[in-house]
Amino acid sequence: MIRAREDRPSFAIAIILSAYLCFTGIDTAAKWLVESGLPVVEVVFIRYLGHLLMVVALFAPTEGRALFRMRAPGLVLIRGVMLLCATFANFTALQYLPLTVTNSIFFISPLVITALAALFLGEMVGPRRWAAIVIGLFGVLVVTRPWGAAFHPAMFVALVPPTASAIYTLATRRLAGTESPDTMQFYAAVIPVLALIPFAFDDWRWPSEGWGWFAFMMIGFFGWLGHQLFTLAHRYAGASVLAPLNYTQIVVMSLSSWLVFHQPPDRMTILGAAIIVASGIYVWLRERRIVRP
Secondary structure, eight states: OOOOOOOOHHHHHHHHHHHHHHHHHHHHHHHHHHHTTOOHHHHHHHHHHHHHHHHHHHHHHHHGGGGGOOSOHHHHHHHHHHHHHHHHHHHHHHTTSOHHHHHHHHTTHHHHHHHHHHHHSOOOOOHHHHHHHHHHHHHHHHHHOTTSTTOOTHHHHTTHHHHHHHHHHHHHHHHTTTSOHHHHHHHHHHHHHHHHTTTTTTTOOOOOSHHHHHHHHHHHHHHHHHHHHHHHHHHHSOHHHHGGGGGGHHHHHHHHHHHHHSOOOOHHHHHHHHHHHHHHHHHHHHHHHHHOO
């Protein structure tokens, strides 16, 4: 069901901040599980199986067949595959890297979106925004430090999620107003489940302690609720209001990394993240200024 827009920015801000708490919950639960020895394939499968069960239980009784009806199946498939790629790569990187590092690298996603929109969608991107993209990539080098002892090969894997997420976002833009948000939620969950079910039980392991069971049970719920809140927030405010709030997630993720895994961000990670965030906000400000009538 495609719902009408309303103008309630304060409510939208509260909702989207709650969504970012849920997204932090996904990564925290995933890191806990993979560090406890559960295979990445299993953790990704559980994350999307829980998500799928929530969508079907809540929306299938009221929407019926409309929940499964696609108007642009090709884009819906691309969107689901990109989300699976982003999640699988992210959970793999989390085995070896702190949340602060993977999250900082992920924030180049808005810069990748801008670059891809220019290269493949023909959108005009001026020299200032290209310069911001280059500076943002320099920020990634500061975070990853490929020249130093702190570098880990998993940092290459951590570059996959922002790239796949950028394609996912561009596909979502194209589907806006065409597909129901509930239908997009369903296929965003069912595509990874169907793709992974042949492999998920090859080396199945159950959590061995209480917090592991909590993470195991909640990761899918966090995924469903986070995406539901994110979609809902955009009913009450436009992207121009909500986009800068995306960067508040790095604060919450840093707190989780520090409190749960005892891995606070180091100075270079903070510096690199600041460069990436500043570049992303500059690109957002330029785009907002360009589209303003």
